[in-house]
Amino acid sequence: MFPGVTFAPAMTDPDGIVEADAFIGRIPAEVYTQAGSKLRWVHSTGAGIETIIAIPELVASEIVVTNTRGAHAPFVAEHAFALLLSLGRNLAGFAYDQRDHVYRAYGRDVPMYSVYGKRMLILGMGNIGRAIARRALAFDMDVVGLDLMAPEETTGDLRVLPMEHLDIELQTADVVMVAVPYTAETDNLIDARRIGLIKPDAVVIGISRGRIIDEAALAERLRDGSLAGAGLDVFAQEPLPADHFLWDAPNLVMTPHCAPKSAQTRDREFEITFENVRRFVGGEPLLNVCDKVAGF
Amino acid sequence: MFPGVTFAPAMTDPDGIVEADAFIGRIPAEVYTQAGSKLRWVHSTGAGIETIIAIPELVASEIVVTNTRGAHAPFVAEHAFALLLSLGRNLAGFAYDQRDHVYRAYGRDVPMYSVYGKRMLILGMGNIGRAIARRALAFDMDVVGLDLMAPEETTGDLRVLPMEHLDIELQTADVVMVAVPYTAETDNLIDARRIGLIKPDAVVIGISRGRIIDEAALAERLRDGSLAGAGLDVFAQEPLPADHFLWDAPNLVMTPHCAPKSAQTRDREFEITFENVRRFVGGEPLLNVCDKVAGF
Numbered sequence: 001m002f003p004g005v006t007f008a009p010a011m012t013d014p015d016g017i018v019e020a021d022a023f024i025g026r027i028p029a030e031v032y033t034q035a036g037s038k039l040r041w042v043h044s045t046g047a048g049i050e051t052i053i054a055i056p057e058l059v060a061s062e063i064v065v066t067n068t069r070g071a072h073a074p075f076v077a078e079h080a081f082a083l084l085l086s087l088g089r090n091l092a093g094f095a096y097d098q099r100d101h102v103y104r105a106y107g108r109d110v111p112m113y114s115v116y117g118k119r120m121l122i123l124g125m126g127n128i129g130r131a132i133a134r135r136a137l138a139f140d141m142d143v144v145g146l147d148l149m150a151p152e153e154t155t156g157d158l159r160v161l162p163m164e165h166l167d168i169e170l171q172t173a174d175v176v177m178v179a180v181p182y183t184a185e186t187d188n189l190i191d192a193r194r195i196g197l198i199k200p201d202a203v204v205i206g207i208s209r210g211r212i213i214d215e216a217a218l219a220e221r222l223r224d225g226s227l228a229g230a231g232l233d234v235f236a237q238e239p240l241p242a243d244h245f246l247w248d249a250p251n252l253v254m255t256p257h258c259a260p261k262s263a264q265t266r267d268r269e270f271e272i273t274f275e276n277v278r279r280f281v282g283g284e285p286l287l288n289v290c291d292k293v294a295g296f
Numbered sequence: 297m298f299p300g301v302t303f304a305p306a307m308t309d310p311d312g313i314v315e316a317d318a319f320i321g322r323i324p325a326e327v328y329t330q331a332g333s334k335l336r337w338v339h340s341t342g343a344g345i346e347t348i349i350a351i352p353e354l355v356a357s358e359i360v361v362t363n364t365r366g367a368h369a370p371f372v373a374e375h376a377f378a379l380l381l382s383l384g385r386n387l388a389g390f391a392y393d394q395r396d397h398v399y400r401a402y403g404r405d406v407p408m409y410s411v412y413g414k415r416m417l418i419l420g421m422g423n424i425g426r427a428i429a430r431r432a433l434a435f436d437m438d439v440v441g442l443d444l445m446a447p448e449e450t451t452g453d454l455r456v457l458p459m460e461h462l463d464i465e466l467q468t469a470d471v472v473m474v475a476v477p478y479t480a481e482t483d484n485l486i487d488a489r490r491i492g493l494i495k496p497d498a499v500v501i502g503i504s505r506g507r508i509i510d511e512a513a514l515a516e517r518l519r520d521g522s523l524a525g526a527g528l529d530v531f532a533q534e535p536l537p538a539d540h541f542l543w544d545a546p547n548l549v550m551t552p553h554c555a556p557k558s559a560q561t562r563d564r565e566f567e568i569t570f571e572n573v574r575r576f577v578g579g580e581p582l583l584n585v586c587d588k589v590a591g592f
Contacts, residue, residue, distance in 0.1 A: 074410065074412045074435070074436055075410050075412065078381065078384075078385070078410050078411060078412065078435060079385055081377070081381060082378075082381035082382065082384075082385040082387060085374065085377060085378035085381060085382075086378065086381075086382065086387050088374075088378075088558070089374070089375055089378040089551070089554075090551075090554075091378060091382050091387050091388070091391070091549070091551075092387070092388075092391035092394070094549075094550065094551045094552070095387070095388035095391045095392065095549070096391065096395070097552075098388070098543060098549075098550050099392070101538040101539075101540075101543045102538075103534075103535040103536045103538075103552045104552050105534065105535045105552055105553065106552065106553055106554050106557060107551070107552060107554035107557050108552075110554075112554060112557045112558055112559075113558050113559050113560075114370065114371050114374050114558035114559070114560050114561070115374060116370040116371065116374065116558070116560055117560060134434050135431070135434045135435060137434070138430050138431045138433070138434030138435075139370070139374060139431060139434075140370055238399075238401065239399040239401050240399045242397040242398075242399075243397075244397075247394060247397045252394075253387070253390075253391070253394075254390065254394050255385070255386075255387075255390045255403070256390070256393070256399045256400050256401055256402065256403060256404075257401065257402055258385075258386075258402050258403035258406075258408060261402055261403050261408045262384070262408055262409050262410035262412070263408075263409050263410070264409075264410050264412055264413065265410070
């Protein structure tokens with residue numbers, strides 16, 4: 001495929017890094033310390049690069065970091081909707097009923113709600129946030145996106161505002177969709193104070209990374225019944241330990257950080273990765289170059 | 297609200313039907329037999345009218361039947377997507393895992409799939425079918441609708457074809473969405489032979505009425521693993537008995553005929569019902585007049 005290029009699998013050929021020009025994958029810190037001076041490109045086959053830029057020497061170096069951003073957007077957006085609809089349509093409750101052969105006609109005694117006409121606040125208007133917005137608009141939702149970088153805009157039914165509007169927007173949102181990347185700026189962005197601003201009938205969905213939402217404050221509002229529900233695919237600690245307080249929080253739907261997973265995802269990741277290898281070999285500018293300081 | 301109009305609750309004032317000009321609700325056959333000659337309008341506060349037109353004397357009469365079609369479309373479409381996404385995103389499996397405090401990182405050993413780029417075949421392109429189509433297009437699906445009445449059309453990305461294309465379209469669809477009303481023509485429409493035409497990696501969603509899909513043939517394909525999954529909100533027999541063979545069919549997600557249920561549904565049903573009462577009292581043409589012979 002690429003004559004003259006040797007691919008050394010990091011798992012079976014750990015010494016390959018010494019002579020490597022590039023590393024495909026989220027390079028572990030201990031592998032990076034063994035890299036030679038030829039290393040000039042690290043490519044994350046996922047969207048997040050937080051483990052890569054946690055290596056200060058790599059950030060300070062000339063090494064270019066790229067990712068597969070955009071590849072995961074439709075899949076993560078779909079999973080975000082699965083979590084959201086699961087809450088309103090009581091899918092977990094009906095799954096337990098099915099196992100027990102219990103038919104509650106018309107969802108009797110089960111509160112059910114629709115996203116129709118509700119307001120979704122999306123934090124992070126990158127590819128994933130925009131993919132979520134497009135789906136939310138098709139579900140007849142009112143959509144407001146906040147972003148740290150994107151300029152203020154109104155395109156059709158979609159409004160994008162600066163992140164400064166966060167506190168006020170949290171107070172009117174029916175769905176708080178957390179899709180920002182994890183960076184120094186978004187660490188604990190939805191802290192206990194801001195969780196306190198969210199309406200009682202609202203739901204919170206966390207789809208990008210843990211450590212952005214204060215899990216203890218979220219669980220507290222779920223337990224005291226002052227928040228309608230939450231859906232989390234990401235956690236501050238992964239894998240989530242069996243004795244973690246989140247497991248049994250009421251009206252919480254949890255999935256094990258699998259939002260991007262699908263039979264189609266690898267095809268799209270591979271397309272971008274393959275194209276970047278082609279460009280790297282040919283000396284062309286790479287796709288999806290990340291800002292190592294901003295963190296995405 | 298309507299001076300000169302008396303509303304007699306059928307439950308507490310059963311004799312009210314003798315003098316009634318109109319009946320709001322799905323009139324029971326035994327109530328209809330007691331109706332006087334003044335009765336000239338029956339209004340279903342739901343979309344289905346099959347119990348009303350099961351009364352031959354009513355069908356043969358001059359009585360006008362209306363329903364609240366359109367009121368439920370966004371809610372039923374949302375529930376249809378909840379069933380569809382539940383299958384691909386393994387929501388029932390993760391609900392069981394959550395109860396057991398089991399974290400399968402990245403959905404390890406769990407097959408997960410996305411609707412991205414897949415083809416959805418929608419049977420029935422009324423308000424509900426169209427609401428489903430709009431959402432499917434936003435999820436980057438390829439959408440084909442079949443309808444018994446609607447003319448052939450291509451609007452943007454949406455193609456609508458006559459029902460004659462059913463057998464051929466069943467063979468290429470990744471998602472078979474059954475949204476036709478229950479009528480003499482749609483009774484057992486997806487019979488055992490047609491279930492046999494559906495691809496092994498496809499899923500079937502039933503969202504309108506039972507008796508349209510052959511449940512035994514569907515369950516057989518789920519049990520022998522020759523069909524990826526199914527989601528049913530409606531059943532031939534409701535409530536579904538505890539010993540029914542569907543409960544334990546693998547890769548089947550079931551909900552108890554609650555697709556239209558939400559806090560917002562009654563508001564929309566009431567809007568249409570109220571408007572029709574206003575029109576009836578004022579002698580104006582009613583909204584949503586049904587074809588008692590066609591059955592919707």
